[in-house]
Amino acid sequence: MLVNGRKLAEQAKESIREISCHELAVLMDNDIILIDVREHHETESGILPGAVHMSRGVLEMQLENHPSVAHHPEPLQVMSQQPVYLYCRSGARSALAAESLRRMGFAHVYSLAGGILAWQEAGLPVISLSQRHAGQ
Template identity: 35%
Template sequence: MKLKIGYQALINGAMAQIETVPLDQAQELLSNSDTVFVDIRDVRELEREGMIPNALHAPRGMLEFWVDPDSPYYKPIFGEGKRLVLYCASAWRSALATETLQKMGIPNVCHLEGGFSSWKKAGLPTVEKISKPHAS
C-alpha cells in the first residue's frame, strides 16, 4: 500500500511549523511557574521510564479534548495562559501534537527537543510516576 503522506513527512511538516525547545533552555524552564511540561506518553511509558518533575500527564489520545473549553473533558490548566512544553519519548508525537494545538489556537505551545529519552540521557531530573491505587 502506498500512502499519500508518511509519518516522517508529517513530522517534518510539523517541525517546520512549531517551536522546539533545546534541552538546556527546557531545564531552565523547569523552575518557571508560568511553564507547564506536558507529558503526552502512554501511562505505561511513564510507569516504566519516569517523567519530568511536576509534569502534567495528558495522554496523546485525550489532548485535544482536554485543551478545548467546549469539550466535556476540558482541563482548566490549559486555559491559564501558561507556556506549554509538550514531550513524548522521541519528539515525534509531541511535534504532531504541538502542531495540532497551534492549529486549534492554543498560544505559547512548543515541544522538547529529542523528547524524554534525550532528557534522561542528558542526566536531567526525573521522577517516578506515582500509580494511583485502583478503587476496590
C-alpha cells in the same frame, strides 16, 4: 500523496517551535505548563518533574482539565495565553501535538526536541510516578 508518520512529524516540526533540554531545564524552576503526551504505559519508566500526563490521543479533549487551569471559568482561554511545553519519547508526537494546539489558537507552544530520550541522555532528572504522587 501518501505521507508516513515520520514524515508527518518532520512537516509538523517546520511549523512549530522546539525547545532544547537545557532551555526547558532552566524554565522548570518556574511554574510552567508541562505535558507528557506519551501513552500511559510509557510513563511507568518515569516522567519529567512537574509534568502532567495527557496522552496524545486525548490531549485536545483533556486540556481544560489540566490542574493549572481547570478551576477557571474559561480554562482554554487562560491556558492559551501561557507557554505550554510538550514532550514525548523522541519528539515526534509532541511536535504533532504542538501543531494541533497551535491550530486550536495557542500562541506559545513548544515541543521538547528529542523528547524524554534526549532529556535522559543529557543527564537531566526523571522521577517515577510514585515519587510524583508522593510529592503532591
